[in-house]
Structures are given as C-alpha cells and as structure tokens.
Amino acid sequence: QVQLAESGGGSTQTGGSLRLSCAQSGLTFSGNCMGWFRQDPGNEREGVAIMYTTDNDRGSTYYAGSVRGRFTISQDRAKNAVYLQMNNLRPEDTGVYYCAAKIGGCYSLRSWLAGVTYQGKGTLVTISS
Secondary structure, eight states: OOEEEEEOOEEEETTOOEEEEEEEESOOSBTSEEEEEEEOTTSOOEEEEEEEEOTTSOEEEEEOTTTBTTEEEEEEGGGTEEEEEEOSOOGGGOEEEEEEEESSOOSSHHHHHHTOOEEOOOEEEEEEO
16 A cells, blocks of 8 residues: 655745655655645646656656756655755745655656656645745
8 A cells, every 4th residue: 555645844934945755655666756746726736846766776857947946856765755855935835745656657747747646645835925
C-alpha cells in the first residue's frame, strides 16, 4: 500500500523560506517520478517540481518556470523522503502543496501531473506580503 504524507507547511512573509517534506512508503524511487504540485481553491492543479531517478542515480528534475531558481526538489532514499526547499517565497506561492507520485518516467510537469497515481493529503503554505 502506497502512502504519502506531507509536512512542513506553514506561514511566512515574502522573501522567507519553507521546507516541505514527504514521507513515503510502498514505492521505490528508482524508475518512478516523484514530485510536488500545488492548488489554490477554485484553481487547477499546478505542477511545481518533479524528480526522476534510476538505479544508477542518474536522474532529471523539472521545475515550473514560476519557481525555477527558488525551489529545489531532492530525495533521501535512506529515509524514503522527498523534500521541497522553497526560498524567496512570494504571495503567489500560497496554496496547498501535495506530494505525488507517477509510476514510471516523466518528461514534463504536464505529463507527470496527468499521470499521478498517488498523492498525499497536502500541506498548506501561506505567504503574506
């Protein structure tokens, strides 16, 4: 049974930082695409960052243009965890952030989001101006 559980959300001011964590069980990182998407009430889901790795640790990361250079996705295989370091946060980053997984590879945020099989319950991030 696959389980994903996010933590680390909260409130901060513009320019601040937050680090989201996703504890996962039931999945192997190798060959699967892990990532984060966010959603505001009334808006569509927006893919934020994804990471795809293989057994030899080679992998790829993809970021939404709006977060590139500010957010960093990483994983710790020993802890079965995925992280999203968010720096220089802006009010438009406000939303519920979900950790999610797509079985198999990923080549774009859009294709990953369309193929998400598992997701957590989300963690709220609020950025004030």
